[in-house]
Amino acid sequence: MTVRVPAKKVEELLKLLQNCLVKKRLTLKELQSLTGKLSFCSQAVRAISQVTTVSTRGTSESRISPAGVFTDDLQQEANILLDNSLAANTKKAYIVGLERFSEFKRQYGLSDAWPPTVEQVVRFVAWLSLQKLSHKTAKSYLSSIAFHCKLLDVVDPTKNFIVSKMVEGMQKDKKTHDNRLPITLSLLQGIVSKLNIVCSSVYEAKLFTAAFMLAFFGFLRVGEIAVPKKGLTKTKLYLGKTIWILGSSIIKQAFIAARLRPEGANLCLEPNIIWWQGYSGLTLAESKKKFLSLANVGNSPDYIVLHLGGNDLGRRSLVDLRKLIVELFRTILSIFPSVKIVWSAVLPRSNWRYSDNKVAMDKARKRLNSHGSSRALACGGHYLANSDFGKFEEHLFEKDGVHLSTLGTDIFLSNMSAGLEKFIKHNTPIHY
Template identity: 40%
Template sequence: MNRLLMSSLASNTTKAYAVGLQAFDQFRLNQQLSILWPPPSNHILMFIAHLSIQGCKQTTARAYTSAIAFKCKVLGNGDPTKHFLVGKVLEGMKRQNNNRDVRMPITLEILNQILHKLPVGQLPCWHSRAYQNKPYKPLGDGIHKPIGLTLDPVNVWILGSSIIKHATVAASQRIGGTNLSIPNANIWWQGYSGMKLLDLVPKLKYLKGLKLQSPPHIIVVHCGANNVGKTRLDRLLTMVHDILSQCKTLFPKTKFVWSSTLPRITWRYSTNTKAMNQTRTRVDRQAIKTMVSLGGAYIKHPQIKISHTQLFHSDGTHLSKLGNDLFLNNLQGAIEHIMGVKTK
């Protein structure tokens, strides 16, 4: 059914809906509102008011409410965006935004001035904040760009612990499926409960030996948190460097991406949550340093914090449905960026 629902929408519509739903859930999270579906009409009204304050166009607000309406209908609920007040505030937003555009047409002189002000290879601010990575491959002329990929299917492996195992299930239930709505991507998910760093190289060797598909263009690794508290920190930092180097040797032409480990409310080997999360961040720093030195990239998940308990499963370790949605959005955005997929 998910496949048929996906086929009913244009790819651009699917992406727009995903962005709108993410923005709505993030707003409710920031405002400490309950994540309810169907959402109460006052949540939608507050969201539209927030978009207006942020300077968004009425067309953006209407697109986001269309995404909310679509999800409600898919879930078999009524459409709360048809509420009288929702229509009126959207109309009011349109009237307020109906200002004449008095900007001058851009000239060659202005364009040259802009180009001289722009630093080479600068990322859009959204990518800079979300990933803080360097998914760029330098060319001979010093200009940087995302790694070039052809129109052939791009093989992506996502390998990791039970976080990935649960994310696979969550992705299969979303619009876009396990390929995360990424055009031309062929994503192979490999999540293993209890996976530790020492399992990484053997797993990759096993998957490589299966020869089920061509070598992957990209491998996303999400692993390491299960070692925290069990392995001494100095040993753990050395392991991270050595194991990631072995992975690169095993797949020399593959772009490796480190997905930062996630914080936990509950840890298996200690009740000192603060100390365990500090250790985890040190492991991430070492992994990121190594990955960048190997020509790879990395992803951060800044929205997922232990203070946002609604993002976590009741076990305090795994993610809730909303947490998985945020995690998957981060993976999708990073993979699109590395592939050079243009998104609106």
Template identity: 30%
Template structure:
């Protein structure tokens, strides 16, 4: 990307400016309004200032003060690790830009004459040649994130690694928590690792294979599938029937995606098993199914994700309903999933 920018930008400074802007927007999954300076009608400004960025040897920390989806203005801190590759890297690109940036506070991204980089310039890439302007103007009809993802994957030459997270409310709310945290929906992985959240609140096991089939038709086979599903069925199905259904469907899944890594995220504790006539029996069924499914997963060449911290005794990890996880619970669940995926990816 940097080599291409040197050709189409009118100066070396502009090439470094746009390299930094592209890297921050792409790796941080930022909207244009969160990146470049914009004056709002209420007198406040949006966009990154120099003080919003902290550069460390191995990561870039960005404070997003407000955004379109942050109506209360709580802000968020995004941590972008160095890629360690020869291609685009947020740490390397921002460090090179800051080395030539004019001194003084104010907007992080500004031209050599001190004027800030604007939304229009970023979208249309002022300083690019006619061919590039014509190509990049398609940002009006495509999202910035999709464009940058395709552009970076093309530049890096890396094969996409698709990971599907499938499940009920646990997966749904974990996805929401990831988006609101520094990890983002991609769980902090490099751009070529594409994470899809296939969740539905209240999802039951009978929906599992139909959901997988639809996604296969849309995307083709993934590299890995994480399954967090079955707790909602523990009350409505007997232990033997549910265990049989899960084991059978996992074998079908393996036949559909023979090369994918299947991760079984163990059925979680609940403080309250709503609708259960005997919570003790339901808890016993949960344990038995986890043991049987773990054995099957290993036979199929998959792996198991345990959640030792999430126990019914840990009141702070659950919401008041005793079913869904609290913010701390979501953090614990995400931590276990990300750690297992990182180990599988070799990071």
């Protein structure tokens, strides 16, 4: 038994569907006509799904799967599950992002093939910047492209180093000018004098008076003295974290460069304070003694960033270096029990002082980073992976193959700033 929809009916239905897809709106009559034709065809589909046809060879072959479900139905169900995995707002954001990307490609006559090239994405970010859009909007649009690439199982160009740095540049370039005027002493007196009128009690007026006076004379923002979340019974006065960065000449060079940057030595992380301690040629074996001397003169740190080990590789065995790391961590935690230790990954080199075997030295470097990061994470600290330096690239280093170039130092500082911000604000364990 064979059930078919007449060819004329199929042709009429296809034309009607094509017309409906082009239109933005449908009249009630058009919608009723479409529904009726689809309903008619669905009768035949149900009938087909219940029968078994006979092939020309005379053997019976099922047109459906053993479970009684068409392959098309499986694909449809897979699409539904993928669609349900996204929240409604996320779905809308992805649709808008892809529409803007398509608009950009049409405007400049670019290919609509997927995956898009890195050059297309780079130009798209530049186009968004010229449209005066924020970096958050750019990130949202790039997320839609990345999600679509993952669905198609193709290479994601949005993860390219240049693309991420351009978005970071948008964030720093699009800072809005603060037009608010500062609170003067006379203005403060005027505000305090009116509190008895606007407050519900004498206690409330005194409370706000104390808060405003503290904020004014302590140079604090209201957000720094207010309760950040509901349900907290105590107000915590946030005066910033103290961060030590201890390391060799890489840290010393980074500190010199940081002072010349607009962000300054604190890497634009105020009110947090960074205390840079970089010493040329510093080794893990010497770091314990150096730390003990710093502990006698420096303020108690909340974070200690360790960028050590590069000068030890090839000179000592990995077993000895692991013992030195364990001993250093114990010493730090015995003096500052609540401090969070951050292990900053040792960078690659093209020239190692104690060995000419570059392959073996790079393997040893990765193993040392693995041990240092695992120890830091195990005691509640963090890992700064410095993934931009995953392998040696000449333009990021000086001619000696050890110290960073101007570009390499800028990237190192940007990564340090981003990592510390995530560690402090979000307690993220690892920054890549």
